[in-house]
Amino acid sequence: MDREVILISYREKIKNFITFNDEEWYAFTGFLKIKKVKKNRCFVEYGKICRELGFIINGAVRFCNVINGQEITGYFSFENSFVTALKSYLAEEPCLYDIKTLEDTIFVTISKKNMEAMLKHPLLSCKMERFGRLISESFNILFEDRIKSFVIKTPEQRYLDLLKSGKDIVKRIPVQYIAQFIGITAVSLSRIRKRIMNSTLSTNRIHT
Amino acid sequence: MDREVILISYREKIKNFITFNDEEWYAFTGFLKIKKVKKNRCFVEYGKICRELGFIINGAVRFCNVINGQEITGYFSFENSFVTALKSYLAEEPCLYDIKTLEDTIFVTISKKNMEAMLKHPLLSCKMERFGRLISESFNILFEDRIKSFVIKTPEQRYLDLLKSGKDIVKRIPVQYIAQFIGITAVSLSRIRKRIMNSTLSTNRIHT
DNA sequence: CGAATTTCTTAACAAAAGATAAGAATAATA
């Protein structure tokens, strides 16, 4: 995919966040970069300051903590969503996890520097404030639900919710990562899955 | 406290998010309301759409889910922080929890309607986009840490982190609510506290 | 101050999750 095609796709996909007239679009695209990252590589690396706000055109990433030498994946993002190491990006401090690609992934990125330039740019300033706000708010909505699920739900309920949601994460992500996403070990999730299967089976038997 | 005093305090406290010249301030304050809520009353009520962005001048609130007839508190906010039922406020959907005051609390609030008016107001528009963005981003930073703690830490570690942080929540909040905040029962936290105490004692003994 | 209420701790048992290791099922790739 060449730059022009990717940017056209990007413009379409972010139109719920921001729209442009041609003049603005021309100015805006000058600040964008395309970044192609092969499978299992880092988009953001532990210990470094994340200076990019990304948007996934296609592909997927996982947010990956290393605890006692073992990887624990806390989150996923798929195509058509914004990705960044939020705290690191916002506070300009070293990132405490990796963001790694699960597949070959194409990003459109805005560097922090360019974002700040746009926030001062006469033509774009106000629009970019809004753009930033809407992106940030969309993260808030995701996060609020996720925190609530940890506070009021059991791991089993969280897994059932995931199944019900029918999200990409269920279809495309290895079970071990899903377990970590839920906050438990793979072994424990395996037991939960068995419990669910058994109770589903016995329920079906009653009804037939 | 009368309105003028409260607003002066507000202006000072939010200056990291937004600053005004006198003309802007005059316009801005026209959109603000003061809300005083007695202890143990709702600032936001389950099932209703939250249409206010609040800021706590003094007092404190808890975010309170009702599960099987039992209250579970998932979060707290204290003076000098913004409060709203985020998802409900942003998506204009019924709120799925209460926000209740822990003490008599004074809020400065911006109604959604007024916020939208300001976002169109020639003098304030761009500033308010930014204001909204910065508030939203500050929530994101809090949320990201909190989610990570659920994914990679045990309840015991989460409690120890809280102690280390020395936050108001440790000093001002009943233990049972802290347990819920951590995602466990009060009984379980009680055991954890005992474990910690014992290991602290034995450590001290070794060193003396 | 004293009674009543609420909050916190402890105990006992059940249920769930963590750790480790080994075997089955899948997927990758030579």
Add this chain to the structure above:
DNA sequence: TATTATTCTTATCTTTTGTTAAGAAATTCG
């Protein structure tokens, strides 16, 4: 296709948490 490697499940045992109930400690309020 056969081999290798990875991922998933199962088993066993330990640790932790949930549940319920009862008693201790602290608060509230008349």
